[in-house]
Amino acid sequence: MTPLFPDPLVIDKLSKNFGARKAVDNVSFSVAAGEFVALLGPNGAGKSTLFQILSGLFVADGGSARVTGHDIGRDPIKALADLSIVFQQPALDLDLSVQANCRFQTDLHGIARAEAQQRINHWLERFKLSDRANDACRNLSGGTRRKVELARALLSQPQLLLMDEATVGIDPASRAAIIADVKALCRERAMGVLWATHLVDEAEAADRIVVMAAGSVRFDGAATELMKQSGHGTLLDAFLHLTKAEAKA
Numbered sequence: 245m246t247p248l249f250p251d252p253l254v255i256d257k258l259s260k261n262f263g264a265r266k267a268v269d270n271v272s273f274s275v276a277a278g279e280f281v282a283l284l285g286p287n288g289a290g291k292s293t294l295f296q297i298l299s300g301l302f303v304a305d306g307g308s309a310r311v312t313g314h315d316i317g318r319d320p321i322k323a324l325a326d327l328s329i330v331f332q333q334p335a336l337d338l339d340l341s342v343q344a345n346c347r348f349q350t351d352l353h354g355i356a357r358a359e360a361q362q363r364i365n366h367w368l369e370r371f372k373l374s375d376r377a378n379d380a381c382r383n384l385s386g387g388t389r390r391k392v393e394l395a396r397a398l399l400s401q402p403q404l405l406l407m408d409e410a411t412v413g414i415d416p417a418s419r420a421a422i423i424a425d426v427k428a429l430c431r432e433r434a435m436g437v438l439w440a441t442h443l444v445d446e447a448e449a450a451d452r453i454v455v456m457a458a459g460s461v462r463f464d465g466a467a468t469e470l471m472k473q474s475g476h477g478t479l480l481d482a483f484l485h486l487t488k489a490e491a492k493a
């Protein structure tokens with residue numbers, strides 16, 4: 245039976261191969277409402293492939309993923325309506341204004357114009373972007389562009405937010421600000437957040453850490469538990485220990 249309030253994300257034995265390479269190998273974990281989960285793994289771990297399956301761009305070879313109870317393979321329209329994603333590769337139209345990029349998203353979700361404008365105003369204000377609304381995205385700094393992408397992702401009021409290496413290429417102060425913003429939003433809106441990163445310090449802020457390497461999950465739990473299990477005093481050492489086979493490869 246479907247629970248009354250299903251978790252934002254439940255992944256069960258998900259797999260995806262590229263030829264002989266198991267990019268995602270029998271992966272299972274979930275994200276609860278209001279939970280900020282870091283998906284921590286070195287480059288090539290399979291994080292982006294997993295996100296591409298969750299966003300409907302790739303079809304899994306095996307297993308399932310459910311967003312708020314909707315199976316991404318069988319019921320993609322309902323599943324996709326409840327999630328937003330900020331991709332690893334920036335996805336703004338640089339020639340369009342901040343406002344136009346936001347409007348594109350609300351149109352895509354079929355949000356009526358008056359409601360859409362209210363939401364756009366709200367999120368631009370929240371991220372202190374109101375005075376940039378009519379600027380072309382090309383003229384914004386990397387950190388500000390990322391904030392626009394985040395604001396845009398929130399316009400559809402998702403119950404699950406997927407962030408793929410969202411802070412790559414931006415300065416440390418903007419990086420910390422974006423993480424703090426997303427964590428606050430996660431609590432306020434009881435939204436599940438899956439934050440993919442290869443940076444151990446970004447995972448430190450998470451409620452739970454799922455460590456992924458060479459396609460499979462190596463650990464799922466709190467940072468303190470990871471250090472305890474590995475016998476290392478820092479999260480970085482524990483992570484390196486857990487993924488050392490891949491680091492050497």
Ligand code: ADP
Nearest residue numbers: 262265267285286287288289290291292293294
């Ligand atoms: P991550 O995001 O953790 O860095 P990826 O999901 O991008 O990892 O990659 C996982 C593995 O799958 C890597 O070995 C990568 O080379 C491979 N891979 C990713 N996308 C493709 C693709 N479209 N075709 C073939 N191999 C791919």
Ligand code: MG
Nearest residue numbers: 291292332409
């Ligand atoms: Mg990636």
